[in-house]
Amino acid sequence: MTTTNPATMSAERFALETRNMHIYYSAFRAVKDVSFGVERNKITALIGPSGCGKSTVLRSFNRMNDLVPGARVEGDVLFRGQNLYAPDVDAVQVRRRIGMVFQKPNPFPKSIYDNIAFGPKINGWKGNKGEMDELVERSLRGASLWDDVKDKLQQSGLSLSGGQQQRLCIARALAVEPEIILMDEPCSALDPISTLRIEELMFELRQHYTIVIVTHNMQQAARASDYTAFFLMDADRAGQLVEYDHTEQIFQNPKDSRTEQYISGRFG
Amino acid sequence: MADQARVGVVERTVPLTDANTRMIDLRKRPRIGESLIQIILFICGFISIFTTLGIVFVLGRESLLFFAHPEVSLVEFVTKTVWQPAIDEFGILPLVNATLMTSLIAMLVAVPLGLGAAIYLSEYASERARSILKPLLEILAGVPTVVYGYFALTFVTPLLRNAFGKDVVQIYNVASAGIVVGILIMPLIATLSEDALSSVPSALRQAAFGLGATKFETAVQVVVPAALSGVIAACIVAMSRAIGETMVVALAAGASPNFTFNPFLPAETMTGHIARISGGDLSYGSIDYDSIFAIGLVLFFITLILNILSRWIVNRFREVYD
Incomplete structure (x- = not known):
């Protein structure tokens, strides 16, 4: 921790790091002074009560907040030693490397195959049909959906069940080969069995990807993450990072009394 | 008392009073x-349907009178390329051809412009720009068509004649009328398509952006395909409007029923011809008088077919996104 060049050091250790990040929606400060590092090839859960800014923080990691009029980020979000909010950084390039899975499954109203092929195609895919077939299969296998859909790749993505749709969205994100996958409450619209499958999938994906997941479900954070960041809003309704540690530490031996109260269900 | 109630003993535990024995009136009341409103609404619906049926009936009856004239034959009506009532030549093809040409040119102008405007309004424009531009577009749709007619005659035609040469482009020509009809129906395509595009759920846009799609890729590859049925329906409504448009073509396309595929020559559309003939002193029962009903009937069938087609397309290509 005493390296002279902190940027290089954290770029090696962390997949993503925020330093004194503040996020504003016009004049309203939604997130205040958040600094933490997301460990490579680990699952990091962001938890906290509604309105605590955890989704806002997640969406700042691949500049999805740019799409909200008036949204503004101050401070640094470092990815491979570069600040994602530097003036010359292209949000489109960022999103090609940091993928996202949303709360509600949102497959395109296209075939399963075309859902997967969309990302590579817009990213300048040069391969032939056979290679695309392979990529589609690999992505679907990666999201453990291949066996469910291999015989109906030309059917609409919307013909699948909710859990399958969400895995299709994960496969779609995998197809552009990102380094980090952000998941914004990916199981909140799913039944318990589909939820379990997504969690198992996250453990498999961890080998190759870094995962950041926002979850409302504390059991999910406890059983399916390596690190947990607990957010809470302060008196000005600005979200703050209260505690960030190994998941066992947060759930078994929290340092902050507010964390302890939240995980024991006393509020939130 | 409480014990009895718990074991369900059928014994009255509440004393019989006036309040719970009095009969409650549950009977129907007038x-x-x-019922009055129901009747009025029924009449409203009935009148509009009845009017449509009445129009079809009149068109059909008068058309039958037209075809009853010995000079007229149905086969020649739909196959011959000369329309000269003065010498008893009644081939509707020149009129149909002119209508289809002006409509086609109009669509060539209106579809790219209108769809482009719709994509801009729905995907790119700020809330402020949209709040200014959309009403402007609707004003454009409210300009009287006679104004568009003179716009064609005094602005677009001179423009075309300067661009392509005065001996190539006639004063009255199909191209000028078609272009201006295109401008006239553009707001229709733009507003209807914009409605279709903006009702595409934003979750789909987010999905595309999240995969690293640019705004343009998102608009063209995700939003437009998802709204395709609405966009196609908008185009067909606009096409029907172009086919039925009268004033612009009557003023700018000329008054001679030529059978030509050259857009720089004058030609007369079905609607333009009906307007011109019925504006003159036609005597009831004359063959000219009857002919305009036959033309009207053809026009009616063309728009009817387009409407049926649009229904079919909307159902066939609807991409259900939720």
């Missing part, structure tokens, strides 16, 4: 206002 609601005159309700």
Whole structure:
């Protein structure tokens, strides 16, 4: 921790790091002074009560907040030693490397195959049909959906069940080969069995990807993450990072009394 | 008392009083206002349907009179390329051809412009720009068509004649009328398509952006395909409007029923011809008088077919996104 060049050091250790990040929606400060590092090839859960800014923080990691009029980020979000909010950084390039899975499954109203092929195609895919077939299969296998859909790749993505749709969205994100996958409450619209499958999938994906997941479900954070960041809003309704540690530490031996109260269900 | 109630003993535990023995009136009661409104609404619906049927009936009856004239034959009506009532030549093809040409040119102008405007309004424009531009577009749709007619005659035609040469482009020509009809129906395509595009759920846009799609890729590859049925329906409504448009073509396309595929020559559309003939002193029962009903009937069938087609397309290509 005493390296002279902190940027290089954290770029090696962390997949993503925020330093004194503040996020504003016009004049309203939604997130205040958040600094933490997301460990490579680990699952990091962001938890906290509604309105605590955890989704806002997640969406700042691949500049999805740019799409909200008036949204503004101050401070640094470092990815491979570069600040994602530097003036010359292209949000489109960022999103090609940091993928996202949303709360509600949102497959395109296209075939399963075309859902997967969309990302590579817009990213300048040069391969032939056979290679695309392979990529589609690999992505679907990666999201453990291949066996469910291999015989109906030309059917609409919307013909699948909710859990399958969400895995299709994960496969779609995998197809552009990102380094980090952000998941914004990916199981909140799913039944318990589909939820379990997504969690198992996250453990498999961890080998190759870094995962950041926002979850409302504390059991999910406890059983399916390596690190947990607990957010809470302060008196000005600005979200703050209260505690960030190994998941066992947060759930078994929290340092902050507010964390302890939240995980024991006393509020939130 | 409480014990009895718990074991369900059928014994009255509440004393019989007036309040819970009095009969409650649950009988139907008359609601005159309700039935009156139902009748009025039925009449409204009936009148509009009846009017349509009445128009079809009149068109059909008068057309039969037209075809009853010995000079007219149905086969020649739909196959011959000369329309000269003065010498008893009644081939509708020149009129149909002119209508299809002006409509086609109009669509060539209106579809790219209108769809482009719709994509801009729905995907790119700020809330402020949209709040200014959309009403402007609707004003454009409210300009009287006679104004568009003179716009064609005094602005677009000179423009075309300067661009392509005065001996190539006639004063009255199909191209000028078609272009201006295109401008006239553009707001229709733009507003209807914009409605279709903006009702595409933003979750789909987010999905595309999240995969690293640019705004343009998102608009063209995700939003437009998802709204395709609405966009196609908008185009077909606009096409029907172009086919039925009268004033612009009557003023700018000329008054001679030529059978030509050259857009720089004058030609007369079905609607333009009906307007011109019925504006003159036609005597009831004359063959000219009857002919305009036959033309009207053809026009009616063309728009009817387009409407049926649009229904079919909307159902066939609807991409259900939720």
